[in-house]
Amino acid sequence: MKNIKLIEVPSEIGAGTRGASLGIEAIKIAALDFMSNFFIHFPSERVPVENKLLYEPIESPYAKRIKGVASMYDKVSKAVLETMKSNFFPVVLSGDHSIAGATIAGIKMAKPKSKLGVIWIDAHADLHTPYTTPSGNMHGMPLSLSINEDNAESAVHQLDPDTAKYWNGLKNLGKIAPKVLPEDIVFIALRDFEREEKALIDKYGIKVITTKEVRSKGPENIVRAVTRYLSDCTDIYVSFDVDSLDSSISKGTGTPVSNGLREREAEDLVSKFMQNRKVCCFELTEVNPTLDKENLMAEIAFNILQRSVNVLMYS
Secondary structure (H helix, E strand, C coil): CCEEEEEECCCCCCCCCCCHHHHHHHHHHHHHCCCCCCHHHCCEEEEECCCCHHHCCCCCCCCCCHHHHHHHHHHHHHHHHHHHHHHCEEEEECHHHHHHHHHHHHHHHCCCCEEEEEECCEECCCCCCCCCCCCCCCHHHHHHCCCCCCCCCCCCCCCCCHHHHHHHHHHHHHCCCCCCCHHHEECCCCCCCCHHHHHHHHHHCEECCCCCHHHHCCCHHHHHHHHCCCCCCEEEEEEHHHHEEECCCCCCCCCEEEEECHHHHHHHHHHHHHCCEEEEEEEECCCCHHCCCCCHHHHHHHHHHHHHHHHHHCC
């Protein structure tokens, strides 16, 4: 039985659409609406955020608010490290997906010798870098910095020295780089990415499992195949972005994409992954209730969260 600790990070400085910082509160409202005392059950820690930067002019156009992101990375990686050192299983609830890079850093700081596998359930690859980004939003970059990749071959921007310094700092956080090897990453429901990201997927042969595959083979077989694929990893981190769900149900997120997972498929996938003893951390991210009606996205997110944590506690 695992001891679970919730790490709440209501940060949205990495996103392009406003509102993701309200996602955690929206999930808590969903829990109340379902008359669940989930959030009273577990110890939780709220990491202080830098959302005040949203009111300030942007200094780095190709890595927006990177100084704030660096500050968040420092705080979140330490929170994850301390949680794991105290023998708790960190369940990270984050506003935007840029935080995942900090979560990964924290896991590696807690277990520097681990071979970390990453299961990335997301419509997007999040493999952009400040050199390739079309938007400058840092929630599109956590995986590239985790694999210590600038993607210079596909570069379209030149960085000012300040941005480059912060970017290199993020890649080397915890004095470990890379934190994850590309062959230890599995994308699930990936369907919206730019050619610069595709270049990295092809260069490293990163494993991609489409929504169609999930549907034809069924979540159980997918989980089995992914577990086999990551069999030499010692630890596994599961990152769940709600935009992996189909846009018909994922209105309440900043970047919805069609042809995504159904709610039940996502729930089955995540909860079956949680049965694997190697899984050491789970993150749920990108709920944005300002884009939603009736708090639907948060309700779906809560169902996935609750079922996954229940599995964790008793596996």
